[in-house]
Amino acid sequence: MFYLHRMKLSLNTVILALALGANALVGSSWSMTNVPSTGITEITFPIAILEADHISGYYFAQQFAFTGTTDIGYTGLQPRPDSNGKSVLHAAFSSFIAGTTSTDSNCSDGADGGAGVSCSVEWNGVYGRTYNLEVVYQVWSGHWVGTIVDTVTHARVHIGSYKLPSGVGGITSSQVGFVEWYPWNGGEPADHCAKLPYQKTFFGNPTTTHWGSKGTVDLPYEYGDCKGQVDLSAHKVDGGVQVNCAAVRVPGSDWRGENGPGFNAELPRNLVLSAQSQLLTPLVAV
Known part of the structure; x- marks a missing residue:
């Protein structure tokens, strides 16, 4: 996956580093007000995959930085092929900080x-439903925990947990999210930009329970070798931003989503009713 790390976290540096990421497509900076110098201990990133082919390839993510280190973490969603007639999504929660440890069965050593x-x-x-991706520090365990929260059913799915090395503090006030087509990380086909599958995604303003803090996400922008x-x-939409790009549909792949917050549905309601019956049931950690 594409990620940004080992860098100073000024906005100019972030944007410059993003411009060097040839296999990512879209970036969007986020920020949080009233963050103390020690950082905050929890943050939530709303994300909805509004429309996308039900195949592996896209990664929709939000990065977050910590005090006491120049490396980062990220969390996000990826489409997957349907299974047994039901849509499947993949959620990731990673740390790129050396010395991070975990005994969680959903986690493994190493990151990209x-x-x-x-x-x-x-x-x-x-698809089409907003999920809150929570990143929370557990004081009693000393671990950072990643969780998916369904904004409709309020069901929760555990992504994973890890412990950061000594000296690393809370989450800082800003970082960058991205849209990536990660199959290109293994090599780009000829005329690859014209072959990019269509996607439409909602990135919500980040939230936290820290007193007086308010999060915003900036308007997305293109970068990389497919720019333009x-x-x-x-x-901008209510509660965040919406981004869509490309125009290629994969034959036989469903891409429809249900009507949800943060965007205006463009599909007849009868086309999306089947998506609402999907269960928030963990399948397998991979």
């Missing part, structure tokens, strides 16, 4: 070939 820990789970998620070639459309 480097130091850290990677945690993930798959469940019968619903993927028909990007990005605009």
Whole structure:
């Protein structure tokens, strides 16, 4: 996966580093007000995959940084092929900080070939539904915990947990989210930008229970070697931003989602009723 780490966290540096990521497509900065110098101990990122082919390939993520280190973590959602007639989503929760440890069965050592820990789970998620991706520090265990919360049913799915090394503090006030088509990390096909599958995603303003803090997500922008070639459309919506790009549909793949908060549905209601019956049931951690 594409990620940004080992860098100073000024906005200019973040944007510069993003521009060097050839296999990512879209970036969007987020920020939180009234964050103490020690950082905050919990943050929530709302994300909805509004429309996408039900195949592996896209990664919709939000990165977060910590005090006391220049490395980062991230959490996000990925589409997966349907299973037994039900849609499947994949959630990730990772740390790229050397010395991170975990005994969680959903987690493994290493992150994208480097130091850290990677945690993930798959469940019968619903396209078009907003999920809150929680990142919370447990004082009693000393672990950071990643959780998916269904904003409709309020069901919770555990992604994973890890412990950061001594000297690493709370989450800082800003970082960057991204949209990535990760199959290109293994090599780009000829005329690859024209072959990018369509997607539409909602990134909500981050939230926290820390007193006086308010989160915002900025308007997404293109970068990478497909800049100007993927028909990007990005605009503010209630509670966040919506971004869609590309125009290729994979034959035989369903991409429809249910009507949910943060966007205006463009599909007849009878086309999306089946998505509402999906169960928030963990399938397997991978």
